Structure formats: structure tokens, C-alpha cells
Amino acid sequence: MNDPDRQSKVKARRTPERQLGPVTLRRGQVQESTTDQRLLDHRGRSDWVHTDPWRVLRIQTEFVEGFGLLAELPRAVSVFGSARTTPDSPDYAVAQRLGGALSDAGWAVITGGGPGIMEAANRGTSEAGGLSVGLGIELPFEQSLNEWVDLGIEFRYFFARKTMFVKYAQAFVILPGGFGTMDELFEALTLVQTHKVNQFPVILMGRDFWAPLVDWMRTSLVGRGLVAEKDLELFTVTDDVDEAVAIIERAYEERTDPPVATGDEHPGAADD
Numbered sequence: 001m002n003d004p005d006r007q008s009k010v011k012a013r014r015t016p017e018r019q020l021g022p023v024t025l026r027r028g029q030v031q032e033s034t035t036d037q038r039l040l041d042h043r044g045r046s047d048w049v050h051t052d053p054w055r056v057l058r059i060q061t062e063f064v065e066g067f068g069l070l071a072e073l074p075r076a077v078s079v080f081g082s083a084r085t086t087p088d089s090p091d092y093a094v095a096q097r098l099g100g101a102l103s104d105a106g107w108a109v110i111t112g113g114g115p116g117i118m119e120a121a122n123r124g125t126s127e128a129g130g131l132s133v134g135l136g137i138e139l140p141f142e143q144s145l146n147e148w149v150d151l152g153i154e155f156r157y158f159f160a161r162k163t164m165f166v167k168y169a170q171a172f173v174i175l176p177g178g179f180g181t182m183d184e185l186f187e188a189l190t191l192v193q194t195h196k197v198n199q200f201p202v203i204l205m206g207r208d209f210w211a212p213l214v215d216w217m218r219t220s221l222v223g224r225g226l227v228a229e230k231d232l233e234l235f236t237v238t239d240d241v242d243e244a245v246a247i248i249e250r251a252y253e254e255r256t257d258p259p260v261a262t263g264d265e266h267p268g269a270a271d272d
Contacts, residue, residue, distance in 0.1 A: 059160065062155055063163070065153060066155070066160060066161075066163070066164045069151070069153050070153075070164060073133065074106075074107075074131065075108065075170055075252065076107060076110050076131075076168055076169050077110070077169055077170065077248060078109075078110045078171070078172050078173070079102075079121040079172075079173045080118075080173070080174045080175065080180075080181050080185070081095060081118065081121075081174065081176060082117050082175075082177035082178055082181060083117070083118060083177075083180075084115075084116055085115075085117045085175075085177075086116075087119075087120075091120075091176050092116070092119075093120070094175065094205060094206070094241065095124065096120040096121070096123055096124035096127075097241050098175075098205065098245075099120065099122065099123065099124025099127075099132070100124040100125065100127065100128040100130075101241050101242065102130065102245060102248075103130025105245050107248070108130060108133055109121050109124075109131070110134075110164075110165060110168065111132075111133070111134055111135070112134065112137065112161075112180075113133075113145040113146060113152055114134075114145075114146060115146060117175045117176075117177065118134070118146065119146040119148060122134060122148035123146075123148040126148045126149075127148075131151065132149055133149065133152065134151070135153060136152060136155065137156075137158060138154065138155070138156050162184070162187065166191065166197060170200070170201075170248070170251070170252055171202070171203065171247075172184070172188045172200070172202045173203045173248075174205065175205045175206060176205075176209040176210075188200070188202050189231075189234050189235065192234050198255075199252075201247050202235040202236070203238065203244045203247060203248070204235055204236070205238065205239070205241075206239065210237050214232070218232065
């Protein structure tokens with residue numbers, strides 16, 4: 001006899017599954033720490049001296065798998081935002097509209113593949129018939145790629161994953177989010193400021209949310225001479241999805257290709 005209450009209790013007792021890159025672990029195989037955590041934690045036994053060099057091969061594999069999967073990706077935009085945003089939130093609706101508008105304009109959309117804003121952008125893209133990409137990450141709590149991801153890959157290491165967000169996108173659009181979202185924002189601004197990436201629009205969606213942060217940048221960063229006034233022009237704040245898409249389109253049309261290395265500059269220059 002089926003007892004819904006009993007089934008619910010049994011389900012609640014189940015150990016959440018853990019995704020380790022392409023590997024899925026369940027029940028007794030779930031580890032308490034993540035690959036990133038084990039890489040960065042120098043405490044404990046000295047066997048790290050022997051195991052750390054071998055981790056290089058795993059790191060290399062993540063880059064090879066990511067490059068291989070995404071090498072033929074069409075022009076794309078990376079969209080960031082909170083995983084905690086609920087489907088009834090106005091921010092979710094904006095991200096969903098953004099995904100659809102980018103798809104209609106011929107852009108693929110890349111997200112972290114999780115819930116919230118990421119799900120909304122993937123959903124809007126997929127429903128509009130565009131290519132919806134998800135770059136997942138191993139976390140200490142249960143999370144898997146959302147159902148709207150058409151092309152997905154799970155990473156163990158944040159730094160390998162973050163490289164893919166930049167390498168295969170021509171713009172960043174950032175909606176309200178927490179620490180992870182802020183991390184992506186300031187990394188993008190740093191890359192643009194230091195000319196590691198060029199003609200790379202960074203667009204902040206949601207004026208009310210971003211206004212206090214922009215004010216702080218102006219008063220505390222520019223005010224103390226820690227960044228230049230012109231650095232505040234490295235990003236655009238808007239509430240308008242159509243404006244965001246137009247900015248991305250204009251930057252793409254106006255881009256200029258960097259000079260091709262000939263190998264004459266120094267040995268191996270063409271391979272950098």
C-alpha cells in the first residue's frame with residue numbers, strides 16, 4: 001500500500017547527490033568537501049606534496065573538455081545573477097525576456113546552469129529557439145543543470161569555468177545577485193580595465209539594485225583616486241532589455257580584430 005507521508009519521509013532521508021565534473025556520486029559515495037576546497041586547503045597530511053602535481057592533469061582535462069565543447073559555439077553572451085531568485089520575481093521575468101531577446105537577435109546565452117536568474121535566462125533562450133548553454137560547478141550542496149540547458153558541462157574548478165565564461169562570450173549581462181555575481185562583475189571589469197579583453201560590454205540590469213554600488217564606486221573608489229573617473233564608463237546600467245541587446249549588437253558590429261601574431265616578436269609568440 002502506498003503511503004504518501006512515508007514516501008515523503010524516505011525521500012527526505014536520502015543523501016543529496018554530488019556532481020564531480022562529469023562524475024555523479026550518490027548516498028555513501030558523497031564526499032564532504034569539494035575539489036576546489038581540497039585543492040586550496042594546505043592543511044592536513046603531507047601527502048599533498050605527491051598528489052598536487054597530479055591534479056594538474058585533472059585541471060588540464062577541464063580546460064580541454066571546455067574548449068572542445070565550446071570551440072564551435074556561435075556568438076554568445078554570458079548572463080549572471082542570483083541562484084536564489086524565485087520564478088515569481090520581477091528579476092526572473094527580466095532575465096527570461098533577456099534570454100528571448102538575445103536569442104531573437106542571434107545570440108547564444110551562457111549561464112552557470114543553475115536555478116534562479118540562470119534558469120530564467122536559459123529558459124527564455126530555449127523557448128525562443130536559441131542555443132542555451134550551462135556551465136555548472138561542483139558545490140557542497142545539491143545543484144544540477146537546470147532543465148532549460150541545451151548544451152551543458154559540469155566543472156570542478158571555478159577558475160576553469162570562469163575562463164569559459166569570458167573566452168566564449170562577447171559580452172556580460174549581470175542581474176541582481178550575491179557574492180558569486182559580484183565576483184563575476186568585478187572580474188569582468190578588471191579584465192576590461194587592464195585590456196585583457198577588448199570591446200567587451202558589461203551591462204548591469206536593474207537600476208534600483210545597482211545604484212548604491214555605483215554610488216559607492218564614485219564616492220569611495222573614484223573619490224579616493226583608487227580608480228579613474230573614466231573607469232565608471234566600463235559598464236552600463238539599464239532596466240531596458242532592448243537597450244542591453246542594442247549595446248551588445250553595436251559593440252559587436254564595431255569590434256576590430258586584434259593583430260595576428262606572426263612569430264617574429266619572440267619564439268613561440270604565435271602560440272601564446
